[in-house]
Amino acid sequence: MILITGASSGLGGAVAKQYVQSAQAITITGRNSQRLTETAESLAAIANDTDIVQAVGADLTQASDVAELFDYIDAAQQPLSTVVHCAGSGYFGDIVVQDNQQIQNLIDNNLLTTINLVRELVRRYQDKPVTVVVVMSTAALVAKAGESTYCAVKWAVKGFIESVRLELKSSPMKLVCVYPGGMDTGFWPTSGKDVDTSGFMSADEAAGMLVDALKSTQHGYVADITIQRG
Amino acid sequence: MILITGASSGLGGAVAKQYVQSAQAITITGRNSQRLTETAESLAAIANDTDIVQAVGADLTQASDVAELFDYIDAAQQPLSTVVHCAGSGYFGDIVVQDNQQIQNLIDNNLLTTINLVRELVRRYQDKPVTVVVVMSTAALVAKAGESTYCAVKWAVKGFIESVRLELKSSPMKLVCVYPGGMDTGFWPTSGKDVDTSGFMSADEAAGMLVDALKSTQHGYVADITIQRG
Amino acid sequence: MILITGASSGLGGAVAKQYVQSAQAITITGRNSQRLTETAESLAAIANDTDIVQAVGADLTQASDVAELFDYIDAAQQPLSTVVHCAGSGYFGDIVVQDNQQIQNLIDNNLLTTINLVRELVRRYQDKPVTVVVVMSTAALVAKAGESTYCAVKWAVKGFIESVRLELKSSPMKLVCVYPGGMDTGFWPTSGKDVDTSGFMSADEAAGMLVDALKSTQHGYVADITIQRG
Amino acid sequence: MILITGASSGLGGAVAKQYVQSAQAITITGRNSQRLTETAESLAAIANDTDIVQAVGADLTQASDVAELFDYIDAAQQPLSTVVHCAGSGYFGDIVVQDNQQIQNLIDNNLLTTINLVRELVRRYQDKPVTVVVVMSTAALVAKAGESTYCAVKWAVKGFIESVRLELKSSPMKLVCVYPGGMDTGFWPTSGKDVDTSGFMSADEAAGMLVDALKSTQHGYVADITIQRG
Numbered sequence: 001m002i003l004i005t006g007a008s009s010g011l012g013g014a015v016a017k018q019y020v021q022s023a024q025a026i027t028i029t030g031r032n033s034q035r036l037t038e039t040a041e042s043l044a045a046i047a048n049d050t051d052i053v054q055a056v057g058a059d060l061t062q063a064s065d066v067a068e069l070f071d072y073i074d075a076a077q078q079p080l081s082t083v084v085h086c087a088g089s090g091y092f093g094d095i096v097v098q099d100n101q102q103i104q105n106l107i108d109n110n111l112l113t114t115i116n117l118v119r120e121l122v123r124r125y126q127d128k129p130v131t132v133v134v135v136m137s138t139a140a141l142v143a144k145a146g147e148s149t150y151c152a153v154k155w156a157v158k159g160f161i162e163s164v165r166l167e168l169k170s171s172p173m174k175l176v177c178v179y180p181g182g183m184d185t186g187f188w189p190t191s192g193k194d195v196d197t198s199g200f201m202s203a204d205e206a207a208g209m210l211v212d213a214l215k216s217t218q219h220g221y222v223a224d225i226t227i228q229r230g
Numbered sequence: 231m232i233l234i235t236g237a238s239s240g241l242g243g244a245v246a247k248q249y250v251q252s253a254q255a256i257t258i259t260g261r262n263s264q265r266l267t268e269t270a271e272s273l274a275a276i277a278n279d280t281d282i283v284q285a286v287g288a289d290l291t292q293a294s295d296v297a298e299l300f301d302y303i304d305a306a307q308q309p310l311s312t313v314v315h316c317a318g319s320g321y322f323g324d325i326v327v328q329d330n331q332q333i334q335n336l337i338d339n340n341l342l343t344t345i346n347l348v349r350e351l352v353r354r355y356q357d358k359p360v361t362v363v364v365v366m367s368t369a370a371l372v373a374k375a376g377e378s379t380y381c382a383v384k385w386a387v388k389g390f391i392e393s394v395r396l397e398l399k400s401s402p403m404k405l406v407c408v409y410p411g412g413m414d415t416g417f418w419p420t421s422g423k424d425v426d427t428s429g430f431m432s433a434d435e436a437a438g439m440l441v442d443a444l445k446s447t448q449h450g451y452v453a454d455i456t457i458q459r460g
Numbered sequence: 461m462i463l464i465t466g467a468s469s470g471l472g473g474a475v476a477k478q479y480v481q482s483a484q485a486i487t488i489t490g491r492n493s494q495r496l497t498e499t500a501e502s503l504a505a506i507a508n509d510t511d512i513v514q515a516v517g518a519d520l521t522q523a524s525d526v527a528e529l530f531d532y533i534d535a536a537q538q539p540l541s542t543v544v545h546c547a548g549s550g551y552f553g554d555i556v557v558q559d560n561q562q563i564q565n566l567i568d569n570n571l572l573t574t575i576n577l578v579r580e581l582v583r584r585y586q587d588k589p590v591t592v593v594v595v596m597s598t599a600a601l602v603a604k605a606g607e608s609t610y611c612a613v614k615w616a617v618k619g620f621i622e623s624v625r626l627e628l629k630s631s632p633m634k635l636v637c638v639y640p641g642g643m644d645t646g647f648w649p650t651s652g653k654d655v656d657t658s659g660f661m662s663a664d665e666a667a668g669m670l671v672d673a674l675k676s677t678q679h680g681y682v683a684d685i686t687i688q689r690g
Numbered sequence: 691m692i693l694i695t696g697a698s699s700g701l702g703g704a705v706a707k708q709y710v711q712s713a714q715a716i717t718i719t720g721r722n723s724q725r726l727t728e729t730a731e732s733l734a735a736i737a738n739d740t741d742i743v744q745a746v747g748a749d750l751t752q753a754s755d756v757a758e759l760f761d762y763i764d765a766a767q768q769p770l771s772t773v774v775h776c777a778g779s780g781y782f783g784d785i786v787v788q789d790n791q792q793i794q795n796l797i798d799n800n801l802l803t804t805i806n807l808v809r810e811l812v813r814r815y816q817d818k819p820v821t822v823v824v825v826m827s828t829a830a831l832v833a834k835a836g837e838s839t840y841c842a843v844k845w846a847v848k849g850f851i852e853s854v855r856l857e858l859k860s861s862p863m864k865l866v867c868v869y870p871g872g873m874d875t876g877f878w879p880t881s882g883k884d885v886d887t888s889g890f891m892s893a894d895e896a897a898g899m900l901v902d903a904l905k906s907t908q909h910g911y912v913a914d915i916t917i918q919r920g
Contacts, residue, residue, distance in 0.1 A: 063330050094397055095345075095348065095349050095352055095393075095394050095397060096349065096352050096353050096356075098345075098349060100293050103342075103345060104342075107337060107341065107342070111337065111341075111382065111386070112333075112334075112337070115325075115328075115333060115379060115382070118325065119325050119326065119328060122325055122326050123326050126326075140389075143389060143392030143393040143395070143396055144393055144396065145393060145396035145397045145399075146397070147393060148389075148390050148393035148394045148397065149345060149390065151389040151390065151392070151393045152341065152345070152386040152387070152389045152390035152393070153386060154389065155385040155386055155388060155389030155390075156341070156382040156383060156385055156386035156389070157382070158385060159370075159373060159378075159381040159382045159384065159385025159386070160378050160379065160381065160382035160385075162373030162381070163325075163373040163374055163375060163377060163378035163381045163382070164325050164378045165373070166373055166374065166375035167324055167325060167375045167376070167378065169375075174690060179684075181680075181683075199679060200679060201677065201679040201680035202679065205677035205678065205679055205680050206680060208677060209673075209675065209676070209677060209680065209681070209682055212672050212673065212675055213669075213672065213673045213682060213685070215669065215672055216669070217661065217665035217668060217669060218665065219659060219660060219661040219662065219665055219689055219690070220641075220661035220665050220666060220669065220687055220688060220689045220690065221669070221687070221688060221690065222669055222673060222685055222686070222687055223641075223686045223687065223688040224639075224684065224685065224686035225673070225682055225684065225685055225686075226682070226683045226684035226685075227680055227681070227682055227683065228680060228681060228683040229679050229680045230634065230679070230680065230681065404920065409914075411910075411913075413910075429909060430909060431907065431909040431910035432909065435907035435908065435909055435910050436910060438907060439903075439905065439906070439907060439910065439911070439912055442902050442903065442905055443899075443902065443903045443912060443915070445899065445902055446899070447891065447895035447898060447899060448895065449889060449890060449891040449892065449895055449919050449920070450871075450891035450895050450896060450899065450917055450918060450919045450920065451899070451917070451918060451920065452899055452903060452915055452916070452917055453871075453916045453917065453918040454869075454914065454915065454916035455903070455912055455914065455915055455916075456912070456913045456914035456915075457910055457911070457912055457913065458910060458911060458913040459909055459910045460864065460909070460910065460911065523790050554857055555805075555808065555809050555812055555853075555854050555857060556809065556812055556813050556816075558805075558809060560753050563802075563805060564802075567797060567801065567802070571797065571801075571842065571846070572793075572794075572797070575785075575788075575793060575839060575842070578785065579785050579786065579788060582785055582786055583786050586786075600849075603849060603852030603853040603855070603856055604853055604856065605853060605856035605857045605859075606857070607853060608849075608850050608853035608854045608857065609805060609850060611849040611850065611852070611853045612801065612805070612846040612847070612849045612850035612853070613846060614849065615845040615846055615848060615849025615850075616801070616842040616843060616845055616846035616849070617842070618845060619830075619833060619838075619841040619842045619844065619845025619846070620838050620839065620841065620842035620845075622833030622841070623785075623833040623834055623835060623837060623838035623841045623842070624785050624838045625833070626833055626834065626835035627784055627785060627835045627836070627838065629835075
């Protein structure tokens, strides 16, 4: 079974759609129960199969919610094969105008969620061949003016994942890092940054490339992918 | 005037000592008022000058405290020339055994403090030739097993500072990044990691090299320094 | 049309096989005419189509050979769509035991070839939607004991390609970087390094993942891929 | 004794001046015998001491010359304590206009020289507390349009040195990396790049900061320094 976080919108939603279109059972999770239910219904409609999507509400900033999410998953019949962690949020602007609460949300929604999720995954499945795909951003790879705190949390996630990889050296669990560049995902209008997204990839395009790249073989896998527009 | 954060112990304390030994006026700040007062008294005794050190209590995780700190500094006679930001804390261990509260403290004490401090500095002094020295760790440069969340917050600080540098491209304010390797600073016994520190640099040795390296010239400055033991 | 360098062995050979198996016309190039002809014949046999492979001898360390190669390609009917640059060689061992001539060969076969090839490609096709895939190694991403000069030439190629990318910012030409980890390609026995390759990916496995990942969309493409064993 | 390469001009010349001004014996080396003799004479005049500078001609692109250089040094009375490797050359321009011979010179003068020098140093002194300072450029740290081959050779040197560092993990020999940003060293007028150097550091300023930063302590040393203008 495939778990997708952040599946209610953007890349997470497009990845979910890819999987149900190829008839793969998924579980989606999110904080907003109503949006989550709506997403599950619309995905089930695409697949014409009401059983293909399970929706489990969870606030990934709460370690207890994360534990309950995996209690639910472990109680289900199908073993977890893949996690695609797309949840996250953006916040932009020169550092001088950035706001306390928004910075706190940014840290919680990107760094704390990822630590909670990956810690629970390693605790439960480090002896299993589970693939954990962590979707970051090209902002994890370079510094950007006007994105200082966003780069901070994305660099944090990268440093965290690269370190956990070292701890998993002899484990069958695999961590895959994905760095998408500018996508047109509905993320920008609410991010506080004025960006012309007309030439950007759609989330569907990025999801298609991502899902294709995730196909692994017996002895190898794509460990890191940067997806650029253009 | 020179402001030093985290001056009550470790590298911050040793940097403070270096400056008062060469008769330079400093302000030190910290969360623990009693320790801060004791540090100020011991530094004043070294310099044999009770006026050389000002101690101003501030919790850098609180943006309002940071603003008050600089209200105090701006009300003093001497303009701020240099900030040496040494405050921070460590927390180690494999990700599977890491604790919620300790992770939260780690994020607050390293990432949130730095964002609050640097944001206030840029707001107030971006048109002034102020040198801001941000002391991180070699954990900001590489991934390390057993230090995943520590690497996370240090990578975050690096990504943040590199991005703010881009915003300050035409500003006289300079950001200097310092990456010390293993120091014997009293940090390790409380960090949850069992480390033989016998061959480590002392904080005094690292502080001496750091203060030497900070000497800038009319047209240039040391922007990044890695200090290694050995 | 797809051009593949280094197609006589290893990953280049496996990529060539992937393309002819899906009936895509390719041109292969290499220094050793006899091996090149044999490779072309065996690829044609796989596809059961003698016209599917063109073999053009060229020593990529010679700029004049590179120019002639593309004179030939430009004279053919099918426009160039993709270049997969797999040519390269390995040389390992602690720096104290490394040999002058082998170091020179390493520089020529990895760095000089790539500069000559990419320079000619940019000169001829920078206004065309040509995808240039440069296959390096994970040795381009990290330092490795016992591989100092190999890391040197691979880091060089990465620095070169990242810089040319900046020059091509508004060009339809795309540069894709591929970083494969340990493959079992027949490369190791002749490399001077004693390595147990039993758990390594086969070249076929890596080529399959690579070719899958190269599928681009209207607005985006996979720009960087790291392929790891495991 | 301190060995300085590339001492006939630029940063190497300024470093040499710093050392003789503080009465430290140096050996300088270079390819052009006449320039080398003139440099030695002018340094001796600064120190008012004809014995303070030894000049030894050597073409570092030739491994045999490097070996003879150290035969000479080993035959002298003073043991080698420090090497400051400043030799190198620049070549710039968009890749489409770059010239074969200039690219070859760039590779030889920057990469091959450094490999030859460091290999000989490790062979002879890996059991001695010799500090080897390798002066690169900020072009070793980032990609730059118009500097693709220059970045290539500087990234190569960085990858090489970082790898040799791993081989020297338990050696008393230390490798120090220096990354200077834009200096006004007479390098630019002959480099093929039109640059306004009026706000650049002078070589003397950079050398002063560099020599200050090189002071090590019993248990630590500055391992990496980036020097920026501004």
